[in-house]
Amino acid sequence: MVAAVAGDVFVRMNVLEVAVFTRRQVLGVLAVGGLFTAVPSVGLAQGSEELVVYSGRKEPLIQPVLERFQKETGVRVVLKSGDASALANQLLEEQKNPQADVFVANDAGVLGRLGNLGVLQPYQSASIEKIPARYRGAGWVGVTGRARVIMYNKSLIKEADLPKSLLDLSDPKYKGKIAAAGTANESMLGQLSEMRQVLGDEKTREFVRSLVANQTTFLKGHTDVRKAVGRGEFPLGIVNHYYYHLQLAEGSPVGVIYPDQGAGQMGTMINVSGVGIVKGAKHTAAAQRFVDFLATAPAQEIFAQANYEFPLLPGVQAQAGVRSLGDFKVTQVPLSALAKEVDGSLKLANGAGMP
Ligand SMILES: [Fe+2]
Known part of the structure; x- marks a missing residue:
């Protein structure tokens, strides 16, 4: 303890x-x-x-x-x-x-x-x-x-209401509906580093602020996130793809979104x-x-x-x-680029209100 x-x-x-x-x-x-x-x-x-x-x-x-x-x-x-x-x-x-x-x-x-x-x-x-x-x-x-995906509880959200992009989570219609891990989680921090590489600091900061404004619940880790979504406490959770599979294997009514697959969108992030x-x-x-x-x-x-x-x-x-790597669109950031970003991502996220 x-x-x-x-x-x-x-x-x-x-x-x-x-x-x-x-x-x-x-x-x-x-x-x-x-x-x-x-x-x-x-x-x-x-x-x-x-x-x-x-x-x-x-x-x-x-x-x-x-x-x-x-x-x-x-x-x-x-x-x-x-x-x-x-x-x-x-x-x-x-x-x-x-x-x-x-x-x-x-x-x-x-x-x-x-x-x-x-x-x-x-x-x-x-x-x-x-x-x-x-x-x-x-x-x-x-x-x-591992892909950064959005998992959802099928009993809590209709197909038509699902986000298609990570940035859709900024929409006030998702207020109170999202669970995620905070900056203590390496995968979350890595995702923000990739976002900064693709979209720049200003847009990434805006995204974090919008998650906070949408009263996103930041849990200790992804296991907490996937279980909370599986139990029906939240319609949406930001996780690595295998957490969706782990929750599905437990019999929960969950689905998964590989975000940003459309033309001109940034692709799904991989770590x-x-x-x-x-x-x-x-x-x-x-x-x-x-x-x-x-x-x-x-x-x-x-x-x-x-x-x-x-x-x-x-x-x-x-x-x-x-799914296999190669059957979906992946963010084009070489992962060697993340090392120098991590300090900045932590500061940016904390500064924008993410715990
Ligand atoms: Fe993990």
């Missing part, structure tokens, strides 16, 4: 603000929180080589891939999973004596920011070059894709979960094998099956019932 409360505070501090804090302050925050919730080793079989994985993905969503990697390579995997921002700050703190070999995170902005801060080391290989370039950046490579090799990693060779492995079809299939995400390796199928 204490850890959870401290975690909240920490997320709001945010890895992306860290550069403006002194090292002492960062350490102070960590010490006060004691919030690095390390999950013990996943208990995989013994091997001569070791790989330490820090993961901002939830344990059930990474463990099957780690087990497969260990089985194929004999490398013993040690997993520490936790909040992505807290782990990112842990990596910064450990920069002079790295404890992790790889970092897995659920947002291109966090990965790019760590790359820019010199926490991640560049790596290129034939394997990761099969992942399209717009899903890679300095020191990191995307592993799975990625991805991985980077820690600079100074003790097990660099194992880390490189791991990153290569994540870009192979077997690993991409495991990820796609685990959580309805889009495989990024061309030719690998998404789970049945899930």
